[in-house]
Amino acid sequence: MLNKTLVPQSVAREIQTMIQSGSLKPGEKIPSQRAFSLKFGISRASLREALLTLETLGLLKTEAGRGTFVSDASPAGSSHMAPWRYSDSYSVFDVFQTRILLEGQIASLAAGRLMANQLDQMERATRQMEECWARQDLLANVEADLEFHGIIASACSNAMLRALYQTVREQLTETQRQPIPITDPARMSASIGEHRRIIAALRVNDPALARLEMETHIRNTARCAGLEP
Template structure:
């Protein structure tokens, strides 16, 4: 599990840092995967996953036959989203549509089951999202978002829905990263406000309202990505 998640995440963070500090500048071509994996001391598989994550976030762009290039380190610095990674199995539309149904119901069934410490953690994660966006730390912004949604899913009273969420979590996570390159500051502010409304409904143990807030949040994210399930 460590190699599958933590190592690529660490590598992606290191490369993002190289972009932010100017070691890699906009337009620079990054080294070949063989050379770069040796330089960073990681496997090519871990590097490849890290590069895919950074490409989804709009920090890198791969040009067929030419290599991978730095796009930039600022939010909304790219004018388009990366190719959808799971097109061979599910479209982004399908995943967003599934998220609305699955996470909406999960959220309603988590109401009244989340501990005060979990709700406080969700508040902190939402604050982290806001702060990380402001300092252009896109990786940490998305990681906080992923954890926010995962906490809710972990508290769902239906074990099968919890399992279904884990089964499709990779695809769900990609829909949380995918719109980042075209996300305007106003949309990020709105998304953060939506998180806080979800937390408020969960604190009030109002499952129906929490469900509606989550469904609205995911629908607005889909619209940001140019989709309307």
Template sequence: MLNKTLLPQSVAREIQTMIQTGALKAGEKIPSQREFSQKFGISRASLREALLTLETLGLLKTEAGRGTYVAAAGSRSESGHMAPWRYSDSYPAFDVFQTRILLEGEIARLSAGRLTQLQLDAMETATRTMEEAWAKQDLVSNVEADLLFHGTIVSACSNAMLKALYQTVRDQVTETQRQPIPITDPERMGQSIAEHRRIITALRANDGPAARHEMENHIRNTARCAGLTP
């Protein structure tokens, strides 16, 4: 049984492995939350977060009144379907992407010249992990690496209030990084990885305006992948 201190993302990875290995088969209804939470030694709240992550990534689907099932193999990109937006009671996805462009663009500009060599190398590693995880269809690790990439830039921002604002909306921002995954094709993922590398290049050159431009372009392209044009 997994350690009770493990985060929902760790449990999401375990369930993803169960799906990939066939322990949970396409179309199969997953065990009850009570059974699953006992299996992994976590609270139901943490389990629900893990299941919501996998649903957003297109690995699970919930049918009203019936339960949660493993999505059919190969149905993610072919269906052109994304999970419902989790935060519709607070902010539309469009507004979150629009805010990301403004917020993360400026954060990237202000982070130029402040990132250490170790941080820049970590961003390179995260980008490479994204690429390798996508090739293996390890979607949980792909998104985790993406979150690490963006979070590293935020950590170096010179404006404490902008950093605090980012943390305030971090859950919604994270969801915009996960939600397009089910309709992301290999070409778009390749473009996204190339965009990350252009952001790193600008930051290595301490070029704030270029870092802002590349970040804004990256987020706009991600929004377009989700069917939005902010």
């Protein structure tokens, strides 16, 4: 049985496929949450999580009082991002600023601790990001990005920082999805290059360079989202 994290992701993948295949057409209103939750055999809470993920990626848009619709335009290269879903607790600026501090230190403390197979796995995740972007599989593109960053966090020598990373993972993940609708091919290509520079710094066990490359990568992602943390 799928766990509570994988259920929304699995349903989001099915809905993304429906959009890409034309089963759900641009501008079309999607079925009610009740009808969709029955169709997929999941709770409304899991369905809402799946819909929020697709909205953040720019595949869906919600209009107050009208419902949720398939986006008219191609999500990548759109002119706007979805509303920040954690605004009641933290601004997107706060989360990006925290990412720079937290993941920069984590990368520094992971240098010299990553096994060759983990570095190879990070290379594969980066290739997957590139390939999935080319075919506009946005869910898989972000999943590969999450895997890349998660591997580094798992190798951090500080147990409290590893735990902290997991505690705020949902908010961090949202900053990895949030800029996708306004990310153009040139920015995605640059982001993939930044991943490869992070891997190179970790392969030579250089903590200072690993920190610098990670901080630069996250700052550039924030700039893509219109922020200067």
